[in-house]
Amino acid sequence: MTLKEIVMFGWKKKQQVSPERDAVTWKFSEIEVTQDKDLPDFLSLINQAKIDGVIIKNALPKLQLDKINDKIDALKNIMVEATDFGCVVGRTLDGCARTDLESAYFPETDRISNFFNQVLGIKVEKLFESVVTKISGDRKVTQPVYSNGDKYKAATLRISKPGREGMQSHIGNEFITYLPQLEHIAGVVDPKDRFSFFFLLQKPEIGGELVVFDLVWKNTPEHLVADMAVVKKKLEREEYLNNFKSMNVNMDAGDLLIFDGGRIWHRVRPSEGDMDRITLGGYGGISRDGKGFNYWS
Numbered sequence: 001m002t003l004k005e006i007v008m009f010g011w012k013k014k015q016q017v018s019p020e021r022d023a024v025t026w027k028f029s030e031i032e033v034t035q036d037k038d039l040p041d042f043l044s045l046i047n048q049a050k051i052d053g054v055i056i057k058n059a060l061p062k063l064q065l066d067k068i069n070d071k072i073d074a075l076k077n078i079m080v081e082a083t084d085f086g087c088v089v090g091r092t093l094d095g096c097a098r099t100d101l102e103s104a105y106f107p108e109t110d111r112i113s114n115f116f117n118q119v120l121g122i123k124v125e126k127l128f129e130s131v132v133t134k135i136s137g138d139r140k141v142t143q144p145v146y147s148n149g150d151k152y153k154a155a156t157l158r159i160s161k162p163g164r165e166g167m168q169s170h171i172g173n174e175f176i177t178y179l180p181q182l183e184h185i186a187g188v189v190d191p192k193d194r195f196s197f198f199f200l201l202q203k204p205e206i207g208g209e210l211v212v213f214d215l216v217w218k219n220t221p222e223h224l225v226a227d228m229a230v231v232k233k234k235l236e237r238e239e240y241l242n243n244f245k246s247m248n249v250n251m252d253a254g255d256l257l258i259f260d261g262g263r264i265w266h267r268v269r270p271s272e273g274d275m276d277r278i279t280l281g282g283y284g285g286i287s288r289d290g291k292g293f294n295y296w297s
């Protein structure tokens with residue numbers, strides 16, 4: 001069975017929410033949510049592949065951002081998972097592949113949420129839900145709840161160190177090969193075609209942009225995503241992607257980006273200068289009944 005067949009087999013009994021994406025549109029809408037007027041349903045626009053993503057300017061108001069900047073030093077050496085680009089605060093659902101979620105993932109959920117609140121002064125859930133509700137087409141924006149009653153993590157923090165290689169190329173749909181961990185969430189949302197989101201908390205002096213490539217999941221050669229290629233074929237994937245047109249997505253500190261990371265190849269450029277690139281993010285999807293938007297990390 002091919003990887004794509006395994007994926008289809010795994011979820012064939014479940015309602016398929018998103019249509020196939022055939023191509024990148026190169027369209028990233030830019031909006032402000034401070035305005036009171038009704039905003040379009042950007043979640044559907046991304047889901048239907050009419051646009052690639054949306055940048056919500058100043059989702060973190062300037063005042064709050066200044067307060068975060070004062071506290072960012074406190075992040076050094078705290079609860080980190082080391083990575084090639086720097087480190088991550090909080091273990092992701094994908095990162096708990098083939099472990100027992102009840103012991104490896106959920107016990108950390110409250111601690112991480114309290115950490116973001118106490119150390120950075122960000123109530124991630126409240127902030128994300130209040131902003132995204134305005135572009136959700138009246139969908140309720142919530143964290144899914146696991147069978148044991150625990151909520152999934154709302155977000156994890158990614159710290160990219162200047163001079164390192166940046167975040168390697170990947171595509172969200174490849175992570176569905178971690179089927180056992182996604183079994184529960186697959187009942188709520190379609191984890192295939194998930195969106196990626198992140199708040200840019202600190203912008204590096206040079207570089208650090210998200211790069212999207214002119215390659216979608218549908219056209220991805222299977223050997224580049226099968227059998228943990230994310231680890232085993234890192235170089236080959238980068239070389240392959242170099243043949244495709246790409247675009248840098250420019251953001252400022254305080255902006256929130258939601259994009260079709262499940263179906264569009266992307267990476268983060270290396271950065272230079274004295275400042276770390278810091279993002280707070282996760283994934284999301286329109287719920288299976290179409291009435292909600294669920295997010296997790």
Ligand SMILES: O=C(O)CCC(=O)C(=O)O
Nearest residue numbers: 158196197198261279281
């Ligand atoms: O946090 C970031 O800067 C990038 C996130 C990303 O690549 C993803 O969510 O797929």
